[in-house]
Amino acid sequence: MSKFLRRLGVGAVLILVVLAAIYFHYLPLALLIIAWSFLAGREFTALLNRQGIGLPGLLIPVVNLIYPVLYVFLREVGKTRPASPGMEAVLIPMGIVALYSLVAKPPRGPKLAFSAFAVLYLSILPFYAVLLRVYAYEHLAHAFAVVLYPLLVTWINDTGAYLFGKWLGRHKLSPEISPNKTWEGFIAGLVVSVVFSTLYLPSFLPPVNRLEAGLLGLVLGVAAQVGDLVESIFKREAGVKDSSSSLAEHGGFLDRADSLLFVVPLFFYYLT
């Protein structure tokens, strides 16, 4: 099978799985995000261990499960309805990694700091997709379209930045972190995000006018590209191009969602 066809096939399967998970119920989406947090936690551990941090393979993946599993448990079994995460969501995992760091081999400080950061980055941030889905389906008329909006604006931004950057790119954006990115691509990504937002959002979120939708598109476009660059920091310092090859030409689980990690929480706080 050619690389192009494999890329297309994996991409189509990913999109269908995500759309179906969002459409039917919050629970399949939660399970998808939980699985992602676990797998991205494994990839992130591997990136860190290439730099000699020496974390056990399952520490970050397992502490990443604590908050999302507790959320689902409280909703399904406890019949309470947890809102956006309280600080416990990160203090409990942090307490566990602090205890671990006391019995770990040196370097202990980086083990503790990177694990606590990983909980925020790969367990709390992605779970805002579930919080967004729950909020939208409880409060909004066009819930599916609204939940899809941050995904669409991110994909459109990434694609716009990539294509225009290839075509017109001259000035490097951040040569040390991500050498292929250009200012021309960055700006083009923002322009398509703004245009898309002004066309899409006012239809599905009626009180939002075109100006506000455009501003939101601008902010989320910047957040998408910041998210992409932040992940690149960790890949670059580990000396690899992709976080793994689990998704064939799409790279790893972390690569596929890096831009979304900052976009979805920002959109959630904008909505609520």
Add this chain to the structure above:
Amino acid sequence: MSKFLRRLGVGAVLILVVLAAIYFHYLPLALLIIAWSFLAGREFTALLNRQGIGLPGLLIPVVNLIYPVLYVFLREVGKTRPASPGMEAVLIPMGIVALYSLVAKPPRGPKLAFSAFAVLYLSILPFYAVLLRVYAYEHLAHAFAVVLYPLLVTWINDTGAYLFGKWLGRHKLSPEISPNKTWEGFIAGLVVSVVFSTLYLPSFLPPVNRLEAGLLGLVLGVAAQVGDLVESIFKREAGVKDSSSSLAEHGGFLDRADSLLFVVPLFFYYLT
């Protein structure tokens, strides 16, 4: 002036300042904690930079101010009453350090991870002292005595561990992290914490019986010693004995409060 007298003098001033801040109003306590977060942030930055992380001196101190200053502002000017911190309290500072990490010199990953960890460790955790004071004075009859409890149990635990460890200590607790600590001291610290809790807490928190108070003393005693060891990790890896010499023989601001950082939030969640 002899070292002993200076130690006694600085200690007495610290105790009086803390007691007065707790007694009169939540605001002086909040200002004290905010000042502490700033100063401990400077000490923590210095510890990290001794290991080549290369953080600018004011990044962690300044992002440490965001949540506590916002809390005070909302209470005093916005006239809302923020409860325990939502995740925004750490996501906003994290967004700022993420943006900073993109324009920083390498190593960027450690800059980002340690700064995000520092916000949790030196800004969110200590501010639970303010949340505890606000909660206690709004809901409890013996508020002052209850707010004092985690401080007293920590000081008694530290002192018990130190004195008994000096007297009976044979078996090293964690020779690589903190070579003077012994299992005998650790256990003695827990015993005095339990005894003190069973005598003190039932008088001031009436529904709590002696058994529950003793268990709480045990848990908080462990938390105090874990807090002490966690700070020692960062000092040891930086190759220093104290976080600074700002408080003369008491060491730095971070040294003086390390044990409290885990004890106060745990007690707050137990109460609420």
